[in-house]
Amino acid sequence: MTERGEVLLRATDVVKHFPVAGSPWRRGARQVVHAVDGVSLEVRRGQTLGIVGESGCGKSTLGRCLVRLTDLTSGRVELAGQDITTLSRRRLRPVRRDIQLVFQDPYSSLNPRRRVGEMVAEGMEVAGERSGRQISARVAELFELVGLSADHVDRYPHEFSGGQRQRVGIARALAVDPQLIVADEPVSALDVSIQAQVLNLFADLQDELGLTYVFIAHDLGVVRHVSDRIAVMYLGEVVEVADADDLYEAPAHPYTEALLSAAPEIDDGVTAIAPERIVLVGDVPNPVNKPMGCPFHPRCPHVQAKCTVERPPLREVAPGRSAACHFPLVAVAGRPAAP
Numbered sequence: 631m632t633e634r635g636e637v638l639l640r641a642t643d644v645v646k647h648f649p650v651a652g653s654p655w656r657r658g659a660r661q662v663v664h665a666v667d668g669v670s671l672e673v674r675r676g677q678t679l680g681i682v683g684e685s686g687c688g689k690s691t692l693g694r695c696l697v698r699l700t701d702l703t704s705g706r707v708e709l710a711g712q713d714i715t716t717l718s719r720r721r722l723r724p725v726r727r728d729i730q731l732v733f734q735d736p737y738s739s740l741n742p743r744r745r746v747g748e749m750v751a752e753g754m755e756v757a758g759e760r761s762g763r764q765i766s767a768r769v770a771e772l773f774e775l776v777g778l779s780a781d782h783v784d785r786y787p788h789e790f791s792g793g794q795r796q797r798v799g800i801a802r803a804l805a806v807d808p809q810l811i812v813a814d815e816p817v818s819a820l821d822v823s824i825q826a827q828v829l830n831l832f833a834d835l836q837d838e839l840g841l842t843y844v845f846i847a848h849d850l851g852v853v854r855h856v857s858d859r860i861a862v863m864y865l866g867e868v869v870e871v872a873d874a875d876d877l878y879e880a881p882a883h884p885y886t887e888a889l890l891s892a893a894p895e896i897d898d899g900v901t902a903i904a905p906e907r908i909v910l911v912g913d914v915p916n917p918v919n920k921p922m923g924c925p926f927h928p929r930c931p932h933v934q935a936k937c938t939v940e941r942p943p944l945r946e947v948a949p950g951r952s953a954a955c956h957f958p959l960v961a962v963a964g965r966p967a968a969p
Contacts, residue, residue, distance in 0.1 A: 637674055638674060638675040638810055639707070639729075641671045641695075641706070641707050642706040642707075643706065644668070644706070645668055647703045648663040665917065666691050667688075667865075669866075669867065675809070676836075679844050681860075682847060682848065682860060683848065684864070684914065688863055690846060693731070698717070698725075699731065709729055726806070731811070732800055733814055733816075734816065736798065744786075745785065746786070751805070752805075754768060773801060776801045777827075792820050793821070793828060809841075810844070811843050812843075813843060813844070816828065816832075816847075817849075818849065832845075845857060850890065857874045859871065859872065860872060860874050862889070864925060865914060865925040866917060867944075867954065869885050870953045871944070871951065871952045873950055876950070876951055884930045884959065887959060891907050891908040912928055915928060923938045940956070
């Protein structure tokens with residue numbers, strides 16, 4: 631796939647641990663939840679990076695770290711070449727205009743006591759670069775842009791459907807003309823019949839405004855529909871990164887292979903044979919006490935002795951794609967893929 635622009639967002643070895651209070655019989659013991667554990671990613675201008683994984687894998691925490699709603703334990707986040715990792719609240723304020731977040735639940739993210747037009751206008755009022763009349767005109771323009779009527783600006787959130795409320799949330803994110811939008815499960819709370827409309831809106835806005843997205847979801851179909859590249863997370867780590875088409879056609883990591891095998895098949899008139907369903911044994915390990923070696927090895931159908939003692943780094947396994955696996959399912963540097 632042709633690269634569409636320079637790197638807009640770069641995350642390097644991002645770590646976020648949450649402390650767990652010691653139990654009464656283990657006074658002084660300090661345990662942490664490894665929510666995000668050494669994640670490195672790049673997002674190019676004008677592209678969409680999809681982040682997918684099971685619930686609890688750390689993808690939403692990573693999204694909050696990228697926009698600095700959550701402070702990092704360690705690591706580095708750069709936006710357009712500027713290190714924003716340790717910026718104070720005051721110095722971070724102008725950066726907020728360039729990076730916005732669309733939340734999962736459009737109802738809980740909107741203040742039920744305020745008119746939606748007021749909430750969309752708030753970011754512009756804080757910036758202080760427009761007059762009141764200009765802000766009102768811009769709010770009406772944004773409502774039209776996201777598929778709502780300008781007459782709706784004086785309504786309250788409860789007067790809208792779920793899909794309409796999410797459109798209000800998108801308008802609020804667009805109000806300050808951001809370069810990057812992190813969308814955290816933006817359609818998972820919506821009816822299936824509405825999801826496609828909102829996804830198409832994201833695509834139309836990207837084409838029209840040149841936006842860059844980080845799109846977080848657990849639905850593989852949704853991620854494929856919107857993403858140029860996809861990062862797969864497991865237990866706080868990125869285990870595979872690839873172009874969307876390459877990943878779906880030939881996954882390199884056994885966890886990605888299992889995820890894809892569990893996705894429902896849609897008859898598109900092209901695929902003749904459905905992939906064999908891979909059932910993973912056991913449960914996801916405790917993020918407080920991660921296993922030695924590869925974090926996926928207790929459930930991996932291809933596990934070998936090396937996997938239980940040595941943690942595989944995220945490395946290039948084919949042109950344009952990387953996997954954290956000692957024995958990837960695709961060829962490495964001309965050698966045949968592992969069984």
